[in-house]
């Protein structure tokens with residue numbers, strides 16, 4: 587099905603996902619992100635940001651073809667989304683040493699040129715633009731470069747195809763300030779000029795007040811807030827993004843601290859999870 591004019595780039599409808607049979611991370615999760623958005627995805631460590639991005643990238647199967655739709659295709663089932671380059675995901679970094687847990691092994695003594703020019707079907711003008719933007723030396727030997735230099739090559743390769751939706755899982759963490767700011771500016775232009783949509787999970791808020799258009803906050807797999815940045819009351823009161831997000835996360839911690847260690851979660855009579863096979867203490871704790 588083709589995307590209709592004006593429809594959301596990302597639509598998540600009643601999505602459920604769990605890593606194991608007992609504890610759902612997401613239950614009845616809903617989210618809409620419109621075209622041209624630069625959406626920040628924030629939340630505490632372990633709140634579900636990476637998992638959500640991986641689900642949107644079609645890397646985890648969730649039930650039903652309509653549960654997670656990107657550009658009006660099923661993120662998991664319609665493999666053409668990724669193959670066509672319309673959907674790009676930049677997450678895990680490469681490892682210098684082969685086979686470290688959770689990282690993509692980088693095998694062989696390859697140059698940056700070999701890696702970048704190995705990607706097929708690329709517009710050479712875009713490739714040159716990215717090499718320049720990321721200040722990549724094509725002679726770099728990939729097993730000898732620094733973390734930030736390796737990350738630049740990875741980002742370059744991930745952006746070679748002009749995506750329509752880009753999912754970023756804190757990819758700027760290894761970059762120096764200049765590289766990070768230049769890359770953010772490039773992403774902004776991609777949204778404004780080409781109508782791309784970006785979802786960016788991060789803990790670093792420097793320079794993002796004016797960059798982002800939308801803010802999504804998740805806590806323990808629950809969508810706690812989803813706002814246009816321009817409509818966020820706390821920012822209108824002249825507070826910066828860092829202090830706003832910090833206060834949200836600190837209030838999570840306070841609620842957690844108030845819980846007696848041996849308390850049993852109570853569920854309200856009207857809880858939608860009362861009859862759910864996915865009922866769990868994780869979600870029950872939000873219904874006190």
Ligand SMILES: Nc1ncnc2c1ncn2[C@@H]1O[C@H](COP(=O)(O)OP(=O)(O)OP(=O)(O)O)[C@@H](O)[C@H]1O
Pocket residue numbers: 605611629630631632633634635636637638
């Ligand atoms: N492969 C896995 N198997 C089982 N549980 C997992 C797996 N990956 C993540 N989890 C759990 O899922 C929850 C969400 O993890 P996730 O990595 O999505 O959080 P996050 O918000 O990205 O955290 P961070 O800010 O630390 O990167 C955590 O409780 C985590 O322990």
